[in-house]
Amino acid sequence: MVEPTSSHLEAWNARLLEYEESRRVGPVQAAFERMRRNKLLLLGSALGLVVLGAGVLGPIISGADPTVQSFSTTNQPPGFEGHLLGTDHLGRDLAVRTFVGIRVSLMVAAGVTLLSLVLGLLLGMVGGFLGGWRDRTIRGVVDFVWGFPLILVAVLFAGGLGEGLFPVILAVGLVNTAAIARVVRGEVLTLSEREFIEAARAGGLSTIRIMTKHLFPNILAPALVLASYYVAVAIIAEAALSFIGLGAQPPTPSLGGMVSDGRNFLQLNHWGSTIPGLTIVLLVLAVSLIGDGLRDVFDPRLRHEAKGVGEE
Amino acid sequence: MKLLLVRTAYLVLIVLVSSVAVFYAIRLSGGDAVAAVIQPGSASLEARDQLRELWGLNLPIHEQYLTYMGNLLRGDPGNSLTNSTPIVNMLVIHGRHSLILGGAAFVLVFGLGVPLGILASLRRNSVVDASIMSFSVAGMAVPNFWLALLAVWLFASTLHWLPTAGCCSPRHLVLPAVVLAMEGLALTVRMTRSAMLENLERDFVRTLRAGGLSEFRVIGRHVLRNALIPVVSLAGLRIGQIVGYALVVETIFGWPGLGQVLVNAVLRRDYPVAQFFSLLLVALVVLGNWLADLGYLATNPRLRAGQLGV
Numbered sequence: 001m002v003e004p005t006s007s008h009l010e011a012w013n014a015r016l017l018e019y020e021e022s023r024r025v026g027p028v029q030a031a032f033e034r035m036r037r038n039k040l041l042l043l044g045s046a047l048g049l050v051v052l053g054a055g056v057l058g059p060i061i062s063g064a065d066p067t068v069q070s071f072s073t074t075n076q077p078p079g080f081e082g083h084l085l086g087t088d089h090l091g092r093d094l095a096v097r098t099f100v101g102i103r104v105s106l107m108v109a110a111g112v113t114l115l116s117l118v119l120g121l122l123l124g125m126v127g128g129f130l131g132g133w134r135d136r137t138i139r140g141v142v143d144f145v146w147g148f149p150l151i152l153v154a155v156l157f158a159g160g161l162g163e164g165l166f167p168v169i170l171a172v173g174l175v176n177t178a179a180i181a182r183v184v185r186g187e188v189l190t191l192s193e194r195e196f197i198e199a200a201r202a203g204g205l206s207t208i209r210i211m212t213k214h215l216f217p218n219i220l221a222p223a224l225v226l227a228s229y230y231v232a233v234a235i236i237a238e239a240a241l242s243f244i245g246l247g248a249q250p251p252t253p254s255l256g257g258m259v260s261d262g263r264n265f266l267q268l269n270h271w272g273s274t275i276p277g278l279t280i281v282l283l284v285l286a287v288s289l290i291g292d293g294l295r296d297v298f299d300p301r302l303r304h305e306a307k308g309v310g311e312e
Numbered sequence: 313m314k315l316l317l318v319r320t321a322y323l324v325l326i327v328l329v330s331s332v333a334v335f336y337a338i339r340l341s342g343g344d345a346v347a348a349v350i351q352p353g354s355a356s357l358e359a360r361d362q363l364r365e366l367w368g369l370n371l372p373i374h375e376q377y378l379t380y381m382g383n384l385l386r387g388d389p390g391n392s393l394t395n396s397t398p399i400v401n402m403l404v405i406h407g408r409h410s411l412i413l414g415g416a417a418f419v420l421v422f423g424l425g426v427p428l429g430i431l432a433s434l435r436r437n438s439v440v441d442a443s444i445m446s447f448s449v450a451g452m453a454v455p456n457f458w459l460a461l462l463a464v465w466l467f468a469s470t471l472h473w474l475p476t477a478g479c480c481s482p483r484h485l486v487l488p489a490v491v492l493a494m495e496g497l498a499l500t501v502r503m504t505r506s507a508m509l510e511n512l513e514r515d516f517v518r519t520l521r522a523g524g525l526s527e528f529r530v531i532g533r534h535v536l537r538n539a540l541i542p543v544v545s546l547a548g549l550r551i552g553q554i555v556g557y558a559l560v561v562e563t564i565f566g567w568p569g570l571g572q573v574l575v576n577a578v579l580r581r582d583y584p585v586a587q588f589f590s591l592l593l594v595a596l597v598v599l600g601n602w603l604a605d606l607g608y609l610a611t612n613p614r615l616r617a618g619q620l621g622v
Binding site for chain 2: 144147148150151155156157159161163236240256259266267270273280284288
């Protein structure tokens with residue numbers, strides 16, 4: 001038997017990558033075609049762009065400060081004296097606060113997604129590919145975290161770390177990590193039986209190299225699609241926690257906090273509560289439509305996995 | 313049977329691990345319990361140290377933990393720091409409210425969800441089915457605190473049919489119970505409908521019908537029994553869901569249950585209270601998941617053979 005030299009390994013690695021690439025191009029192009037035809041995805045993307053645009057450009061264009069108070073003009077309806085959406089109970093401009101609130105929501109969502117994607121991929125790949133005690137340990141932890149209500153975990157984190165956006169990101173990120181790790185693990189188990197992984201093993205490539213160069217690129221797309229689904233979960237959780245006072249702290253404008261501020265003045269001027277509330281609904285709708293659309297386009301099989309706790 | 317033991321041991325282990333985690337997290341948090349109770353500048357440093365000693369905060373954390381768990385197992389979780397109420401009293405008073413609200417939500421989830429799901433499946437593709445399913449989709453998509461707010465605005469502020477918040481008459485219970493139940497209700501409707509549809513198409517139904525059994529008996533006796541197994545066996549998961557959402561819903565409606573107690577304790581750094589009720593709710597959720605596991609095992613004989621690990 002001939003021991004494989006490093007040049008052999010390089011050549012084998014390159015040929016396998018070439019093969020995997022050739023297998024991927026077709027489906028990706030077809031997927032883009034399907035994307036263009038998927039109306040829900042287009043609608044979601046359009047809606048998402050509008051909300052995102054408001055969040056990114058709104059504060060720049062209006063130039064107003066979201067924290068400036070004016071006690072002579074509190075609780076005014078939309079259109080009052082240059083306040084596009086009116087003012088809140090402290091006379092602050094609702095439009096700017098809503099725009100900045102969108103930013104906060106999206107920042108939390110980005111943090112949660114990044115955290116859960118990186119950790120979920122790592123845990124899922126290590127567990128699924130290496131198996132053994134590592135897999136058992138990871139599965140034990142992941143199954144435990146997965147069965148937990150998000151809000152309770154976040155309240156526990158707030159108890160340990162204090163109120164604010166960081167514990168929210170950590171709590172929601174960790175619970176979502178469990179959801180992503182479960183699916184990634186399943187995908188890895190399926191992929192491990194595919195011929196190119198077998199070929200990479202047979203060719204003597206190291207485990208690390210197989211995982212980073214051959215497994216990872218093939219697992220990334222489904223993981224991204226799944227993560228997009230959980231963006232909506234993150235946005236709702238942040239809003240709910242800020243609503244009960246454990247998320248963003250004043251004066252940071254957060255949509256959930258604004259809904260909470262406005263609820264004491266529902267009869268006086270319901271806009272203070274309904275505008276941020278509607279914004280949350282729109283944001284969640286846009287993100288869910290995009291997530292659903294991407295899932296349909298790229299990976300119809302994931303439809304079952306992403307449905308939330310208990311729907312088995 | 314072996315699997316049952318393993319799962320039960322796992323349940324105990326999880327609760328123990330959680331108790332350590334909760335205890336350490338709350339002790340290590342920056343907030344100083346003494347500072348949270350005493351007004352700044354109103355007590356000398358010696359007095360503060362005495363208070364720490366009184367509460368046992370000067371001991372190493374693992375000793376504090378063992379003392380605490382010992383007391384807890386003897387039925388004494390300590391007193392609230394902010395108003396010195398024994399936590400046991402808080403548990404009795406607020407636990408009752410939580411049981412009422414959670415129980416009402418649980419009854420709604422199954423008492424309303426199952427019949428609606430059955431109705432939708434029997435009137436498949438009709439207007440009834442479409443409206444029930446749209447309601448179900450909406451129930452899962454709308455964040456519940458927003459739903460709560462809309463409900464308050466419509467039924468309380470505008471129509472004046474129900475009170476906006478508070479406790480404890482049946483009229484006060486309606487809005488929080490419906491909001492708390494909504495997501496579980498929507499899920500139960502969907503699960504019941506799809507399980508019914510699946511079973512209605514099976515061979516034994518055709519055989520029973522061909523045998524001349526009335527439609528009422530075919531569905532009531534045979535289809536329903538099969539269809540409800542997955543729905544009911546996962547009922548434990550709904551407990552966790554209700555516990556989680558109760559934290560938000562109780563705060564919104566000012567319902568004085570355990571969820572509100574926990575949120576307030578966290579906000580006020582009343583750590584004995586936060587610690588005890590965190591643990592209690594964690595144990596409840598774990599228990600719910602355990603029940604769902606049992607239900608799953610009981611209804612899936614293949615798993616009982618023991619091929620499945622923990």
